[in-house]
Amino acid sequence: MELYNLPHSPYAARVRMLIYERDLAVDLCDPPGGMGSEEYRSLTVMGKVPVLKHGDRYLSESTAIMEYLEALYPDGKLTPEDAWQRSQQSAMIRYVDLYFAQALFPLFQQMKASPRDQQVVDAALVNLSAELKRLQAWYELPELAPSSSLSLADCVVMPVLFYVVSLSPFFGENEPLLATPVLAERWAWAQEQAASKRVLGEMAAGLKAMMSPAN
Ligand SMILES: N[C@@H](CCC(=O)N[C@@H](CS)C(=O)NCC(=O)O)C(=O)O
Numbered sequence: 001m002e003l004y005n006l007p008h009s010p011y012a013a014r015v016r017m018l019i020y021e022r023d024l025a026v027d028l029c030d031p032p033g034g035m036g037s038e039e040y041r042s043l044t045v046m047g048k049v050p051v052l053k054h055g056d057r058y059l060s061e062s063t064a065i066m067e068y069l070e071a072l073y074p075d076g077k078l079t080p081e082d083a084w085q086r087s088q089q090s091a092m093i094r095y096v097d098l099y100f101a102q103a104l105f106p107l108f109q110q111m112k113a114s115p116r117d118q119q120v121v122d123a124a125l126v127n128l129s130a131e132l133k134r135l136q137a138w139y140e141l142p143e144l145a146p147s148s149s150l151s152l153a154d155c156v157v158m159p160v161l162f163y164v165v166s167l168s169p170f171f172g173e174n175e176p177l178l179a180t181p182v183l184a185e186r187w188a189w190a191q192e193q194a195a196s197k198r199v200l201g202e203m204a205a206g207l208k209a210m211m212s213p214a215n
Contacts, residue, residue, distance in 0.1 A: 002053040003065070004031040004040075007206025010101075010159035011062040012050040013199050017155040018066050021195035022076060026052070026069070063093060066152060078152045080143075088143040093156045095138060100160060103131040107167050121171050128164065129179060136180040146186050150193055157183075158190045162203050 003019065003026050005012035019026050031049055033039030044051045044060045052059045052068065059065055070077045080086045106124035110116050135157065138144055144153055161183065168176035177184035190196040 001026045002029045003027070004029055004044075004051040004053065005049050006030070006035070007202045008210050009049050009206075010163060010203075011048070013159035013162070013203050014155045015050050015052075015062050015065050015069075016202070017150065017158065017195050017199045018069060018078065018152070020198055021078065021150050021155070021193075022069075022073065024069060024073060063097070063156075066155070070152075078150065078155070085143045088141060089151070089153050092138040092141075092144055092153050096135070096156050096160060100131050100135055103128045104160065104163055104167070107171065108163075111167065111170060125168075125171060125173060128168075128176070132164065132176065132180045132183060136183045139182050139186065146182070146189070150190075150195060154186070154190060154196065158187070158196050158200065159203060161187050161190075162200055166204070166207060 003012070003015060005016060005028055007013075016028065018024070019028075031037070031040045031051070032043065035049070036047065041047045043053075043058050046060045048060065050060075050062055050065055052065045054068075059068055067079075070079045080089060103124070106120055107128070110121050110124065138153075139146055144151075146154075161177070164176050165187070168174070177187060191200065
C-alpha cells in the first residue's frame with residue numbers, strides 16, 4: 001500500500017499519524033506526476049492529497065482512508081469498539097472538517113494577501129477563538145475525554161491545531177490556546193508522543209518549505 005501525501009497537508013498528516021501510531025505497512029509517496037498533473041488526476045476523482053493506493057485501487061478522502069486502514073487492520077485499532085463512543089468520535093471529526101477547518105481558511109488566504117484586509121483578519125480571529133472553544137467542548141464530552149494514548153480524534157485535531165499555533169502569530173496572536181486549557185494541554189501532550197511529534201515536525205518542515213521565497 002502507498003499513501004500519496006504531502007508533508008504540510010493537515011488531511012494527509014492525520015493519516016500519517018495513524019500509520020505511525022499503529023506502525024502500519026504503508027509507504028509514503030509524493031503524488032505521482034505531481035499535484036495537478038494529468039497522471040494524478042487520472043488516478044483520483046478529487047486530485048487532492050491524501051490518496052491511498054491499495055493494489056490497483058485508489059481511495060481518496062482522509063477520513064475514508066483512516067476508516068479503511070482501521071477496518072483492514074482491526075488488531076490494535078484506534079477506533080472505539082463501543083458504537084456510541086465511535087459515533088461521537090465520528091461526529092467530532094465531522095465537526096473539524098465541516099466547521100473548524102472553515103474557520104482557518106480566511107487566515108490562510110490573508111497570509112498570501114497583499115495588502116492584508118484587517119477587517120477580514122479581525123473577524124477571522126474572533127471566529128477562530130469561538131471555534132477553539134467549541135473544539136475544546138468536544139474533548140470535554142465524557143466519550144471523547146483525552147486518554148493516555150493517541151485517539152483518532154487526536155490524529156485529526158493535532159494537525160489543525162498545528163495551523164492554529166503556526167498562523168496565529170502572523171496576525172499578532174501569540175498564544176491562541178490560552179483560553180482553551182484542555183486543548184492547550186492536549187497539544188502540549190501531543191508534542192511528546194512519538195507519532196504526533198513526528199508528524200508535527202514533518203508539517204513544520206513542509207510549511208517552512210512552502211513559505212520559502214523559492215515557492
Ligand atoms: N476532504 C479532503 C480534503 C483534502 C485536501 O483538501 N487536500 C489539499 C491539501 S491540504 C489538497 O490536496 N489541495 C490541492 C488541491 O485542491 O488541488 C480530505 O479529507 O482528504
